[in-house]
Amino acid sequence: MVTHEDVLKIANLAKLSVAPEELDGLTKDMNEIIAFADTVSAASADVSDFDNINGLSNVFREDVPVPSYRREDILKNAESSEDGYFLVRRRR
Amino acid sequence: MGKYGTIARLHELLTTRQISCAELAKKYLDAIETDNGRLNAYVKATPETALAAAEKVDAKIAAGRPIAPLEGIPMTLKDNISTAGIETTCCSKILKGYVPIYDATVWSLLKRQNAVLLGKTNMDEFAMGSTCETSRFGGAKNPHDTGRVAGGSSGGVAAAVGGNLAAYGLGSDTGGSIRQPASFCGIVGFKPTYGAVSRYGLVAFASSFDQIGPITQSVEDAALVYDAISAYDEMDSTSSGRKEPALPSLGNDIRGKKIGIAREYFDGVREDVNGAIRKALDVFRSLGAETVELSMPSLKYSLPVYYILACAEASSNLGRYDGIRYGYQTAHYTDRNDMVCKTRSEGFGAEVKRRILLGTYVLSAGYYDAYYKKAQNLRGTIVRAFENAFQKCDLMLAPTVPMTAFASGRTAKDPVETYLTDICTVPVNIAGLPGISVPCGTGADGMPVGLQLIGPKFSEAAVLNAANRYELAARESSFKAVKAGVSL
Numbered sequence: 001m002v003t004h005e006d007v008l009k010i011a012n013l014a015k016l017s018v019a020p021e022e023l024d025g026l027t028k029d030m031n032e033i034i035a036f037a038d039t040v041s042a043a044s045a046d047v048s049d050f051d052n053i054n055g056l057s058n059v060f061r062e063d064v065p066v067p068s069y070r071r072e073d074i075l076k077n078a079e080s081s082e083d084g085y086f087l088v089r090r091r092r
Numbered sequence: 093m094g095k096y097g098t099i100a101r102l103h104e105l106l107t108t109r110q111i112s113c114a115e116l117a118k119k120y121l122d123a124i125e126t127d128n129g130r131l132n133a134y135v136k137a138t139p140e141t142a143l144a145a146a147e148k149v150d151a152k153i154a155a156g157r158p159i160a161p162l163e164g165i166p167m168t169l170k171d172n173i174s175t176a177g178i179e180t181t182c183c184s185k186i187l188k189g190y191v192p193i194y195d196a197t198v199w200s201l202l203k204r205q206n207a208v209l210l211g212k213t214n215m216d217e218f219a220m221g222s223t224c225e226t227s228r229f230g231g232a233k234n235p236h237d238t239g240r241v242a243g244g245s246s247g248g249v250a251a252a253v254g255g256n257l258a259a260y261g262l263g264s265d266t267g268g269s270i271r272q273p274a275s276f277c278g279i280v281g282f283k284p285t286y287g288a289v290s291r292y293g294l295v296a297f298a299s300s301f302d303q304i305g306p307i308t309q310s311v312e313d314a315a316l317v318y319d320a321i322s323a324y325d326e327m328d329s330t331s332s333g334r335k336e337p338a339l340p341s342l343g344n345d346i347r348g349k350k351i352g353i354a355r356e357y358f359d360g361v362r363e364d365v366n367g368a369i370r371k372a373l374d375v376f377r378s379l380g381a382e383t384v385e386l387s388m389p390s391l392k393y394s395l396p397v398y399y400i401l402a403c404a405e406a407s408s409n410l411g412r413y414d415g416i417r418y419g420y421q422t423a424h425y426t427d428r429n430d431m432v433c434k435t436r437s438e439g440f441g442a443e444v445k446r447r448i449l450l451g452t453y454v455l456s457a458g459y460y461d462a463y464y465k466k467a468q469n470l471r472g473t474i475v476r477a478f479e480n481a482f483q484k485c486d487l488m489l490a491p492t493v494p495m496t497a498f499a500s501g502r503t504a505k506d507p508v509e510t511y512l513t514d515i516c517t518v519p520v521n522i523a524g525l526p527g528i529s530v531p532c533g534t535g536a537d538g539m540p541v542g543l544q545l546i547g548p549k550f551s552e553a554a555v556l557n558a559a560n561r562y563e564l565a566a567r568e569s570s571f572k573a574v575k576a577g578v579s580l
Contacts, residue, residue: 007449014407014452015414016445017433026449032508033399033450040396040470041462053475054286054300054524055549059329073193077418086416091426 002030097256097578099165099313105580106153106164113149113164117142117208120166123577124210124257131576132232133242133251135171137211138178142166145208152206162320163206168252168261171212172219173304174293175199178209182295183227184217186439187419196293197328198262198304198321205320210258214248217441218410219269219297221245222513223502226443231500235277235574236539240497243273249307250277256577260308260317264294266301267398268492268517271529274307275492275542278531278572280563281307282314282556285549286524287332289318290325296409298402299330301521311530311560315339318552334550341553342560347380349558352485356391357516361494364536369491372532372543375565376489381558384485388477391519393470398518399511400454400467406444407451413439471522478523478548487558488546491516492529496539516544526552530559531571540572 007027011018018026071084080087105111111119121139128134149164169175172182174192181187195203203209216226224247225231232247234240235255242251246263249270253261254277263270265283274281283305294304306317315338324333353373358366373383415421415435422434440448454463481488493513502510520527526549529542543562547555563571 002453006453010449010452010456013456014448015411015429015432015436016440016448017437019437026446029446030449030453033446034453036508036511037396037400037450037454037463037467040393040400040466043393043466043470053471053522054330056287056330056332059326061326069193074417076193077190079415079421088416088428088431090428092424092431 002027002034097259097580098310099161099259099308099316101580102165102259103161106149107159109153113146113153113208114143116164117146117166117210119578120210120257127255127257127576130233130238131235131251131255131257132230133213133248133255133257134168134211135183135214135227135229135248136179138209141178142208142210145206149206160205161316162202164208165259166208166210167202168210168213168249168258169199170215170246170249170261170263172215172264172295173199173262174295175209175212178212180212180295181228182218183215183229184440184444185228185420186413186436189420190418192293194293197290197325199293201321201323213252213261216245216247217444218295218406219245219264219266220406220443220447222268222272222510224248224273225500226441228441233500234497235576236572237497239499240539241276241500243276243497245269246307247273250274250279250281253277253307253309254279255574256579260306260313262304262317262321263307264302264304265521266297266402267521268514270305270307271492271517271527271542271544272513275529275540276497278540278574279307279309280311280314280528280530280559281305282318282528283520283526284318284322284552285332285526287330288322288334288526288550288552290323290328290331292325292327298405299409300405301402303521311528311556311563312342314528315342315556315560318556332550336550336553338553338556341557344557345380346376346558346561349381349487350384350485351376351381352384352386352481352488354386354388354391354481354488354490356388357490360515361491362535365491365495365541368533368535368541369489369543372562372566373489375562379561379565386481386484386488388481390470390473390477394474394519394522395511395515397467397470397474398514398522399450400463401471403447403451404455404464405451407448407455410444410448415439474519475523478519478525482548486547487555490544490546492542492544493517496535496537496541520546525549526555528555528559530563532566534572
């Protein structure tokens with residue numbers, strides 16, 4: 001059973017704020033979704049050493065510098081920037 | 093066959109100079125003007141990009157130079173595929189105004205072939221949904237009945253291709269997002285093997301499930317587009333580099349091929365949908381294929397396994413939206429934490445927030461073993477079940493969706509019920525397999541039904557060939573024409 005407190009705790013971990021009027025609906029939704037997910041806890045899985053379903057291995061390249069994107073192009077998408085840095089104001 | 097807008101047909105019109113590439117592009121752009129209000133397929137039209145590419149192709153044709161099959165063909169991209177200089181928002185408020193500075197690999201491959209990009213198409217926000225209705229722009233409508241959903245999450249691509257507002261499009265499929273809307277809109281949707289197509293530049297939802305693939309009017313077109321976008325890419329560490337072109341295999345005999353039918357795929361499938369699938373099986377038998385009955389009990393865990401793992405990956409992937417580097421930022425805040433929380437709460441829609449919360453929950457201390465780890469282990473069980481199944485058969489056949497397209501407005505009412513729509517599509521993503529949805533007639537409500545063919549990893553050529561054999565054998569009976577968009 002997921003409680004209001006649980007939802008608020010998870011929301012805090014996920015950096016989401018939940019408005020008081022959203023809390024009931026979200027808790028109800030979460031309970032339904034968790035009940036649905038609960039079917040797996042009862043299941044028996046025959047694999048315990050499972051880590052890589054897609055059968056892939058790491059791909060490495062030599063650690064040499066290669067050209068990348070221009071700083072001013074990257075900063076174009078930021079809300080604000082200054083002197084070539086992302087700018088985050090203390091408050092607004 | 094009524095498929096007047098296939099790539100092969102348009103290519104022929106261009107090479108025989110019955111129409112110029114610019115004229116063709118304009119026809120589609122005009123049709124978007126006229127019909128998009130009804131279908132809500134496009135969220136952004138890109139006429140300058142389209143016409144610039146078309147002019148290049150016309151110059152080539154005028155100079156008597158040959159053009160490649162995809163050159164000059166009007167197409168679209170789902171709004172989660174990055175396009176340099178063209179806004180890419182995943183239909184989310186949080187990415188409003190975001191203009192990528194690089195192209196997704198699939199788009200640069202097609203651009204090199206002078207593909208004519210008509211615009212970016214509608215989708216469920218961050219591809220999280222099965223109806224396209226979690227889009228910031230409202231859902232795309234089904235070209236067969238605009239009172240119904242186009243499906244999702246690649247609903248916009250499916251509505252555009254199904255409604256003749258593009259010859260083809262690229263979507264992404266995390267739990268069925270290419271195949272399900274293709275089924276609902278009566279067209280072809282192909283999800284390749286995980287790793288066959290580069291994901292570089294695809295905005296991440298659930299990285300171990302996401303895969304880009306084509307939505308087209310015919311299986312031959314799907315093979316053509318698949319061959320053009322599957323290539324090794326050093327920018328995607330999961331890119332396989334394994335490549336067997338599919339197009340040359342089309343036309344191969346499927347006599348003696350074993351088609352597996354797992355009964356679990358048919359639990360809860362609506363009777364008329366079941367009927368259409370059974371009829372399609374008769375067509376496969378008439379082509380000399382044999383059917384093999386299978387049982388895969390672990391499939392019953394597919395949906396919860398998928399939702400647990402995909403949401404866990406999403407909660408991590410979507411952590412990057414902090415309002416600092418790109419996209420939306422809240423107007424007022426008291427400190428940095430408040431800025432990030434408010435930005436995310438105002439920028440994400442309800443379904444995205446639900447999935448981030450579920451993902452965070454299953455990864456949090458005390459629940460990790462019961463949910464996340466258990467789901468990973470069950471994922472392994474399902475992978476093995478498919479490996480065993482493909483010891484007994486060459487391909488598997490199943491419905492794509494247990495029902496036909498339903499009326500608009502359902503997502504908001506019951507999230508879990510909407511999740512059930514994905515029951516036949518998620519197993520393929522769990523196991524990283526190729527799967528295709530091909531039209532196989534209509535249900536009792538006159539709406540299209542799709543059949544799904546599934547193959548072992550990297551069996552694209554075999555899957556597409558069998559689908560093509562079926563499509564040609566079933567002819568008109570499998571395909572329902574639409575009166576919308578461009579007619580040529």
